[in-house]
Amino acid sequence: xxxxxxxxxxxxxxxxxxxxITVLALKGAxxxxxxxxxxxxxxxxxxxxxxxxxxxSLYALGIDFSIKIDPNVLVENEDMRKQLAEMNRKLDAVKDxxxxxxxxxPKELPKEEQLKMQLPISLKQTxxxxxxxxxxxxxxxPTTILDPRDRKPLVVIPPGQExxxxxxxxxxxxxxxxxxxxxxxxIPNKPPEIKIERVTTKMNSRTIYVQELQRITAFTVxxxxxxxxxxxxxxxxxxSVTGPQKDANGNMVYNVSLKVAANENQFDDWTDKNEQLRxxxxxxxxxxxxxxxxxxxxxxxxxxxxxxxxxxxK
Numbered sequence: 001x002x003x004x005x006x007x008x009x010x011x012x013x014x015x016x017x018x019x020x021i022t023v024l025a026l027k028g029a030x031x032x033x034x035x036x037x038x039x040x041x042x043x044x045x046x047x048x049x050x051x052x053x054x055x056x057s058l059y060a061l062g063i064d065f066s067i068k069i070d071p072n073v074l075v076e077n078e079d080m081r082k083q084l085a086e087m088n089r090k091l092d093a094v095k096d097x098x099x100x101x102x103x104x105x106p107k108e109l110p111k112e113e114q115l116k117m118q119l120p121i122s123l124k125q126t127x128x129x130x131x132x133x134x135x136x137x138x139x140x141x142p143t144t145i146l147d148p149r150d151r152k153p154l155v156v157i158p159p160g161q162e163x164x165x166x167x168x169x170x171x172x173x174x175x176x177x178x179x180x181x182x183x184x185x186x187i188p189n190k191p192p193e194i195k196i197e198r199v200t201t202k203m204n205s206r207t208i209y210v211q212e213l214q215r216i217t218a219f220t221v222x223x224x225x226x227x228x229x230x231x232x233x234x235x236x237x238x239x240s241v242t243g244p245q246k247d248a249n250g251n252m253v254y255n256v257s258l259k260v261a262a263n264e265n266q267f268d269d270w271t272d273k274n275e276q277l278r279x280x281x282x283x284x285x286x287x288x289x290x291x292x293x294x295x296x297x298x299x300x301x302x303x304x305x306x307x308x309x310x311x312x313x314k
Contacts, residue, residue: 120159120177121145127186129167130297131227136162139177146174148183191299192231192292193224203308208283210267211313213258214240219305221254221290228252230296237288238270238307258307260286267312283308 120139127133137143137157145154147170154173155165167173167186175182200218202208223244225231228251235241240259244252261267277284289304 121157121175121184125184127167127173127184128189128226129169129186130189130294131230132164132166134162134164141178144176146176148172148174189226189294189297189299191297192228192294192301194290194292194301194303195222195224196220196290196303196305197222198305207311208309209311209313210258210260210309213307213309214260215257217255217257218307219256221256221303222247223252223254223290223292224249225251225292225294227294227296230294232293232295233290235288235290237304238286239288254290256288258286258309260309261312264312279308283310 120137120141120143121135125135127135135143135145135155135157137159140159142159143157145157145165146152147154149170151174154167155163157163170186172183172185175184197220198218199220200213200216202212202216203218221235221241223231223233233244233252235254235256238258238260240257241254242257243254247253261270271278271284274284274286277286279285286307286309287304288307289302291300291302293300
C-alpha cells in the first residue's frame with residue numbers, strides 16, 4: 001500500500017469517527033448506520049445523499065462498519081440516568097436552602113455575679129445606725145428596704161429615684177428587688193469628736209494680759225461627726241465664741257476668745273471671787289468646756305482646755 005493510500009484510508013476513518021459521534025448525539029445508541037442515513041427526519045437530504053454515497057463506496061471496498069454495543073451498557077446507562085435525575089431533583093430542592101445560624105446561648109453567670117450586677121443599690125452603699133440615710137435605686141424595678149427583724153418595709157424606692165429614710169439600731173437591712181434579696185450591713189453611728197487647738201503664743205509669756213486675750217482667737221474648736229445637724233452643742237466658762245464655720249471636710253469650727261472683764265475694776269472683782277483659780281506661779285487658770293450631745297444616739301462628749309493670765313492690761 002502506497003503512502004497516498006494510507007493517507008486516504010486515515011482520512012476515511014477520521015470522517016467515519018466524526019460521523020459516528022454525530023449519530024450518537026442525534027440518534028442515541030442505535031448505530032445501524034444505513035438506517036440512520038435513510039431517515040429523512042434525522043439529517044438533511046443533502047447530507048443524507050452525501051453520506052449514502054460515501055457508505056456505498058466503502059461497503060463496495062469490503063469495509064465493515066458494524067459496531068456492537070453490550071446491551072447491559074444500555075441498562076446501566078438507563079439506571080444511571082434515573083439516578084442522575086433523582087440527584088438533580090434533590091439538588092433543586094436544597095440548592096436555595098440556607099441553614100439558619102445556630103443560636104448562641106448566653107453564658108450563664110454564677111448566681112453571686114448575677115445578684116451583684118442586678119442589685120439596684122450598690123453594695124458599697126454605707127448605711128448608719130440612729131440617723132437618716134439615703135438610697136438610690138439605679139435599677140428598673142421598685143426596691144424595698146426591709147427591717148430584717150420583722151421584714152417590715154423601711155422605705156420603697158421607685159426606679160431611678162433617691163429617697164431619705166431613718167434607721168435605728170439595725171445591724172443590717174434587706175434590699176428586696178423583684179424576686180431577689182440582698183443583705184447590706186449597717187455600721188454604728190460613731191460618737192462626735194471634739195478637737196481643741198491653741199492658736200496663740202501669748203500665753204507662753206511670764207506676764208499674760210487679759211485685755212489682749214479678749215481681742216484675739218486663742219483656741220479653735222472643731223467638731224467632727226457624720227451627721228452634725230443632729231448634734232446639740234453647748235459650752236461654758238469665761239469665753240466668747242463665734243461660729244461655726246465649716247472647714248474643707250465639712251466639720252464645724254468655732255473660734256474661742258477669753259471673756260473675763262470689760263475693764264480693770266471688773267477684773268479685780270473677778271479675781272476676788274475666784275482666788276482658788278490662782279496657780280502657785282501667780283497665774284490665774286480659767287477653764288472652759290465644749291459639750292456635744294447626739295440627740296438620736298444620746299452619745300455625749302465633753303472636752304475642755306484652759307486660759308492662763310496674770311494681769312488685766314499693761
